[in-house]
Amino acid sequence: MLAMVLDAPGSPLREADLLVPEPGPGQVRLRVRACGVCRTDLHIVDGELREPKLPLVLGHQIVGEEVETGERLGVPWLGWTDGDCRYCTSGRENLCDRALFTGYQLDGGYAEYAVADRRYCFPIPESYADVQAAPLLCAGLIGYRSLRLAGEAERLGLYGFGASAHIITQVARAQGRRVFAFTRAGDEAAQSLARELGAEWAGDALGPPPEELDAAIIFAPVGELVPVALRAVGKGATVVCAGIHMSDIPSFPYELLWEERVLRSVANLTRVDGKEFLALAPQVPVSTEVEEYPLEQANEALDRLRAGRVRGAAVLTVSA
Ligand SMILES: [Zn+2]
Numbered sequence: 529m530l531a532m533v534l535d536a537p538g539s540p541l542r543e544a545d546l547l548v549p550e551p552g553p554g555q556v557r558l559r560v561r562a563c564g565v566c567r568t569d570l571h572i573v574d575g576e577l578r579e580p581k582l583p584l585v586l587g588h589q590i591v592g593e594e595v596e597t598g599e600r601l602g603v604p605w606l607g608w609t610d611g612d613c614r615y616c617t618s619g620r621e622n623l624c625d626r627a628l629f630t631g632y633q634l635d636g637g638y639a640e641y642a643v644a645d646r647r648y649c650f651p652i653p654e655s656y657a658d659v660q661a662a663p664l665l666c667a668g669l670i671g672y673r674s675l676r677l678a679g680e681a682e683r684l685g686l687y688g689f690g691a692s693a694h695i696i697t698q699v700a701r702a703q704g705r706r707v708f709a710f711t712r713a714g715d716e717a718a719q720s721l722a723r724e725l726g727a728e729w730a731g732d733a734l735g736p737p738p739e740e741l742d743a744a745i746i747f748a749p750v751g752e753l754v755p756v757a758l759r760a761v762g763k764g765a766t767v768v769c770a771g772i773h774m775s776d777i778p779s780f781p782y783e784l785l786w787e788e789r790v791l792r793s794v795a796n797l798t799r800v801d802g803k804e805f806l807a808l809a810p811q812v813p814v815s816t817e818v819e820e821y822p823l824e825q826a827n828e829a830l831d832r833l834r835a836g837r838v839r840g841a842a843v844l845t846v847s848a
């Protein structure tokens with residue numbers, strides 16, 4: 529099968545001809561239809577996440593068809609947990625000490641076929657086409673978990689308006705919240721997409737916010753945004769860092785955290801998050817804005833994402 533393989537961080541993916549993977553016990557074999565490209569994939573390629581399996585097939589937003597049954601399944605980032613550590617047994621499998629992640633420690637979906645543990649796969653809501661569904665599986669899921677952990681905020685700030693923010697804006701609007709989108713200076717494309725999807729304001733992340741916020745989610749991997757977001761929120765507000773990697777956070781005066789402001793991160797997902805979000809998405813309904821690339825052009829898709837030029841989410845399509 530055709531696969532795009534990472535041999536070492538810092539090098540482009542290589543177009544390879546691999547054996548179709550054999551499913552192990554409890555695993556299904558999927559014919560991949562589409563696979564979303566995530567910011568996390570870039571962190572792996574760029575060597576910012578340090579312990580990938582190598583060589584590695586990236587990709588953890590897989591929409592595929594089970595070869596045996598024809599059932600359409602989604603494969604997310606959480607690929608396996610031990611089920612018996614302190615985290616797993618307290619409803620926090622996202623923090624499992626021995627978790628294995630798709631497209632990081634397990635081969636993922638930048639390929640014509642993939643195998644996955646059936647217990648961690650999700651049925652894909654029928655109303656979504658393959659490419660439209662792919663970004664729901666990480667951008668949507670992790671975004672949804674971040675939104676939940678941001679609390680009951682009415683005025684919600686989103687820092688970085690990519691795949692996650694464009695989905696979460698729609699969910700937040702459906703919940704009656706007001707959305708403020710903060711982007712790189714002069715990023716007209718992201719700002720206009722944000723307004724189209726229901727943000728009432730979109731502007732420069734480093735400029736002053738139009739009014740005080742009740743919560744903020746930082747999707748951009750930029751540590752400088754932490755004090756910026758803390759300064760923008762009111763008393764008791766939560767600032768959520770949604771990414772798996774961020775540049776260093778500059779020091780800031782305690783007064784930015786004082787008055788019960790909360791700064792926290794979000795790590796991974798639980799299967800409960802997936803079930804909840806995939807039930808919610810068609811009800812909103814969330815529609816995803818995608819740029820499609822054939823599998824062979826995975827490097828081009830990653831380069832565009834790195835440059836901040838993707839409108840919405842990038843998705844690889846597999847025609848085999
Ligand atoms: Zn565990």
Ligand SMILES: [Zn+2]
Binds near residue numbers: 566568588
């Ligand atoms: Zn992801």
